[in-house]
Amino acid sequence: MPYIKQHTLNSKKSNLVLAILLEILAGYFLESTKTGDWFFFRFLFIHAAASYFFSRALIQYLPQKYSFEKDKLIFFFFCICFFVPFIGVLGLYIAWNAGLYWPRTSAIDFYNITEEPPLPFKPLSINESNHYGQAGLPGIVKNASNAQKRLKAIMATRQLDDRDAIPILRIALKDPVDEVRLLAYSMLDAKEQKINTGIQKIEKELPGSPEASKAGLYKELAHYYWELSYLGLAQGDVKILVLNQAHKYLELALKQAPNDAGSCFEMGRVLLRLNRLKEAQHYLTQAMTLGISTSDVLPYLAEVAFNRADYQQVQTLLEKLPEQSRKNSSLSHLINFWLAA
Numbered sequence: 001m002p003y004i005k006q007h008t009l010n011s012k013k014s015n016l017v018l019a020i021l022l023e024i025l026a027g028y029f030l031e032s033t034k035t036g037d038w039f040f041f042r043f044l045f046i047h048a049a050a051s052y053f054f055s056r057a058l059i060q061y062l063p064q065k066y067s068f069e070k071d072k073l074i075f076f077f078f079c080i081c082f083f084v085p086f087i088g089v090l091g092l093y094i095a096w097n098a099g100l101y102w103p104r105t106s107a108i109d110f111y112n113i114t115e116e117p118p119l120p121f122k123p124l125s126i127n128e129s130n131h132y133g134q135a136g137l138p139g140i141v142k143n144a145s146n147a148q149k150r151l152k153a154i155m156a157t158r159q160l161d162d163r164d165a166i167p168i169l170r171i172a173l174k175d176p177v178d179e180v181r182l183l184a185y186s187m188l189d190a191k192e193q194k195i196n197t198g199i200q201k202i203e204k205e206l207p208g209s210p211e212a213s214k215a216g217l218y219k220e221l222a223h224y225y226w227e228l229s230y231l232g233l234a235q236g237d238v239k240i241l242v243l244n245q246a247h248k249y250l251e252l253a254l255k256q257a258p259n260d261a262g263s264c265f266e267m268g269r270v271l272l273r274l275n276r277l278k279e280a281q282h283y284l285t286q287a288m289t290l291g292i293s294t295s296d297v298l299p300y301l302a303e304v305a306f307n308r309a310d311y312q313q314v315q316t317l318l319e320k321l322p323e324q325s326r327k328n329s330s331l332s333h334l335i336n337f338w339l340a341a
Contacts (some may be wrong), residue, residue, distance in 0.1 A: 017025070022050035023086065051081035051088075058092060137168050147177045147284060154183055162191055166232045192233045199224045218253035219263050222246040226270060246270045261290035269300060277304050295325035302338075314338055 025046050040282060055077035059070055081088045137160075140153040154172050157165035165187075172184035202221045225246035228234040232240045251265045257263065268284035271277075281304045288297040298317050305313035318338050326335050 019050045019053035022046050022053065024145065047085060048082060048257075051078050054081045140170055141168055141171045141175070147175075147180060150175060150177070150180050151183060154180065154187070157187070162231050166191065173304075188233070191231070192228070195224050195227055195233070215253045215256035215260070215263075218249045219260070219266070222249035222263075222266060222270075225249070226266060229273060240274070243270055243273050247274065249250065259290060261287050261292050264290060265292045265297065270298075272300060272304060272307075275307070277307055280304055294320065295322055299331060 052074075055074045058077050059073055059200060062073075077092060082093055084091065137153045137156060141150055144150050145152070150172070154169065157168050160168075168319045169188050172180055173188075175181050175184070202217050202224070206214065206217055206221075223246075225242045228242045229239050229246070240318045245271050247267070250263055250270060253263045254260065254267065264283045265287035268282075268287055271280035271283060281301065284297050284300050284304070288294060298321055302314045303319040305311075305317060315338050318335050321335065325340075326332060
């Protein structure tokens with residue numbers, strides 16, 4: 001064993017000494033390249049030999065447990081020594097010595113282990129007070145002095161129906177802070193873009209669709225245009241335009257399926273918004289006859305009567321609403337007012 005160790009040590013020294021001598025000789029030929037091209041090729045040959053012996057010496061200096069796959073390591077060390085003359089071997093020696101003798105003392109914790117929390121021994125108390133104050137989200141968006149609070153209120157509209165969220169976002173479009181306005185605009189634009197994408201998709205499908213399925217496509221297309229008006233995404237003259245588009249496609253749908261209750265109900269709502277009250281009443285009544293729930297139709301018929309200034313008829317129609325519908329309706333306060341009149 002002592003003999004083997006001594007022989008390995010001598011081999012390391014001889015490889016290192018030979019590599020240094022060859023590198024010095026290569027440096028001499030490099031300085032002499034001006035005397036002829038062959039001197040440069042001799043430099044390359046001698047430098048390659050020196051790089052090889054440097055690689056062998058470095059492998060022998062590595063600890064045994066790191067010197068596996070020696071052929072690949074020798075090739076890697078050779079490339080560094082050959083393409084970075086003179087300083088490549090020094091850089092390699094410093095690099096792996098630093099890795100061996102100054103390793104990282106502590107590993108980075110990527111996660112923390114936490115104990116499973118115990119179950120509560122009593123029911124958790126729930127605060128039933130309004131988190132956003134008495135005015136709700138619109139009040140915060142309008143009046144909160146803190147821009148971050150207004151931003152949080154706008155983000156909270158993602159939990160609301162579009163019908164409730166869009167008016168709040170429209171308020172935020174007038175905010176003095178750019179960040180608040182841009183967030184509200186992007187959320188409104190995303191909602192509108194979703195509807196417009198649906199319209200474009202159906203318009204592409206219509207020409208190649210069989211006649212039997214066109215009624216459903218017309219009805220769906222009309223509903224998208226109705227949504228633009230109903231959600232408040234279309235305002236002013238644009239609102240009238242989208243309502244007329246909805247009316248046009250509902251007419252086409254009813255030509256193919258005249259007894260479709262959903263199309264009749266949709267047509268009644270569109271005509272009501274266009275202030276064509278007589279036609280609206282006809283289609284709404286027909287929708288109720290074809291099976292649409294009275295709790296859905298009667299409030300619209302009451303609105304038709306109100307626009308005609310027939311207030312007695314408003315009260316009569318609302319009285320016909322089922323008791324349960326009066327309590328659960330979003331118009332419950334309005335219904336109670338008319339019934340108490």
